[in-house]
Amino acid sequence: MALQSKNFYDVIVGGGSVSGLLAAREISSNGYSVLILEEDHEIGTPEHCGGVVSQKGLEKLGVIPRIKTIENYIKGAIIKTKNSSFQINSENQHIIVIDRRSFDKELAFQAQSNGAEINTKSSITSVNYSDNVYSIKISSGKIFKSKFFVEARGVGQLIKNGYRNAIPSGQYEIYAPWIQKDIIEVEFDSELYPGYFAWVVPTGDGQGKVGVAGRHINTSLTIERFLEKKGKPYSIIRKIYAPLWTNGYIKPFHIERNVAIGDAAGQTKPTTAGGIYSGGMGGIYAGRSISKSLENDNDCSFLKEYQSNWINSFGNEFDRQILFRKILERLDNKSLDKIFSSISSSALDNISSTGDFDFHAAALKSFLNTKITVNFLYTFMGNEYRKIIKDLSKI
Template sequence: MNFDVVVAGGSVAGLLCAREIASKRFSVLVIEEDYEIGTPEHCGGLVSMAGLEELGVIPFRKTFDHMIESAEITAPNGNSFTINSEKQKVVEISRRELDKQIAFQAQKNGAVIKVRTSFQEITDTGIRTNEEIIDCKIFVDARGVSSLVHKDRTGILLSAQYEIYADWIKKGKVEVMFDQEKYTGFFAWVIPSDEGKGKVGVAGRGINISETLDKILEEKGNYSTIRKIFAPIWVKGPIAKFVEGKTVTVGDAAGQAKPTTAGGIFTSGMGGVYAGQAISKFLKTNNRIDLEQYQKKWTKRFGKEFAKQIFARKILERVDNKTINKLFESITPEIVKEISEKDDFDFHTSSIIKLLGMKGSIKTAQTLIGGELKKLLS
């Protein structure tokens, strides 16, 4: 078998990459090791409408669950504030359906998709799967965080996310809970998919995630668990080289998920889009500069924001509960209003800066964290 490009990983980044390549009439095969595109779903499904539009995906009715109206952020001592997110136009989508929708787009352009086929290794002429050897000019690694496990474990946190039914889940209201003792260096979350239904998850450094999540749920009230998933997330930002030899790495495999939240539908998806465009150009010209454009384009778009997010993450990993409680006390209604009205879900370090009191009258954050904050602002 012979293709111009073989993509390993049939999820958002790999499928978008294949869609772009196929649109330029090059032959492309996507191999997915699972039984079904879109499963096992390991995602909260939060994404901005603007992000989806840029990815070239207008959600089908089946894909689109509902709009998110607010996000309640809670400190370790229980104090909280609520951001009205209506202006940011964030939606909760079904990844099972979204990935299938993108697979359909890729197939319509001419891509071939095979499930239950796993990438094993690179060969001299292409790759070897569990079934056969396939020749190709370019191999795209879109295998998600699993591709990073062997490269660098320090950027990986384990997450647990349960799909549950519970009266206390309110349609349209996301919850984010901080507690450095319980969810060190990360947070716990509730993402509704409807009234009384949703996903509750947690990640953290060196914690027992299933025990922690069970405790969160016990404290919240009655619930029934419909599904449990455990998946690694990557919080260290982009890898050094997206393109090496004939291998092009895209999506979470390239560290393109946000270092603050590990959200990657948009940023990892754009990695797939940019890579697909650069690969198509390279296949036409055979000029490696065209291939290298992929990393340049992604870095130009997201590099600065990701650098700031990495820094915000460093702060989060250093502060204790007392500090977080103090920071929450300094958040004024004006700051919350400003974030609600102006901020961008996909480029959210400006919200973090505001929350840290830099734009408000109280300079708690500077006192607590000192000069380091200047880096976030630069």
């Protein structure tokens, strides 16, 4: 049960971000030895996240963020198309913006307090499995060994494994007087951001994160244009570019004792690519199942529980979101205008009062469920729309 030698661990976690740190916290809380190997020189840095999350989601992850981790409280969102816009009140959903640099360090502290070890500047270069032992080599040439390996190296690892269709994104931290303190802005434009959108996430008065993502776009050029349109003055404080995963979860979540979690398992929302909550829960479920396996002589059959627990929690929601994504990816700007301008104020009131940030497929359904929209989508998408409706009714 305890450490067997300096470089032999019960579990090695590749990737020290939200999902890897939560898995490590769970496993080490059960008394098993865990090493987290993180390629960056600092946990939480560079931050590649908008940090928008529900307080309910964070509670489920077992984290009450410190005051300095909470950057902002969100009251609503303005959703825009080229020639139309509407506003949703989200006060009931208790959405906050967190500073991932600080949040990830809180998770690292939780994991470490339970006994996990964290090594930064330790980029994994190879993972080999033989005789029930993983040999994990890092860039310095050092090799660590373990009984289980947790794959938590994010979307980059999916791309390395040959998965396609990740969406390029760019996000700048900026200071600009036109940023509204507690309102998120989302802008759809099928030509500028195909398959996704542009966003402004306020982190305070006159400061925030501005981002764009879209299939096959030049992200830096697109974000510069978005900023030009918003107008001067603004100052860019930080730039990041990172791929987003919106294609759904990837089964199986484990092969032998190699267990994928978080973005590396595609556990990000197909609508927005948000993954702090759903991927974090992946880490927690995986950590619990790995602990059970270790308790039972490394019996891998307990890992099936991880997959079924995660799919029971998120499977239906993600399947629905994928169908809504199919609709979004087909709409041109005229159609987006038409649909957005036909939303009734009662539908908006309903979404404002009953919407759920983490499980928003129901809100999307009511949003698209006006007579004008349904008729329009039947005409615009024909059989494809009929099939989506049929598939939705089965979930």
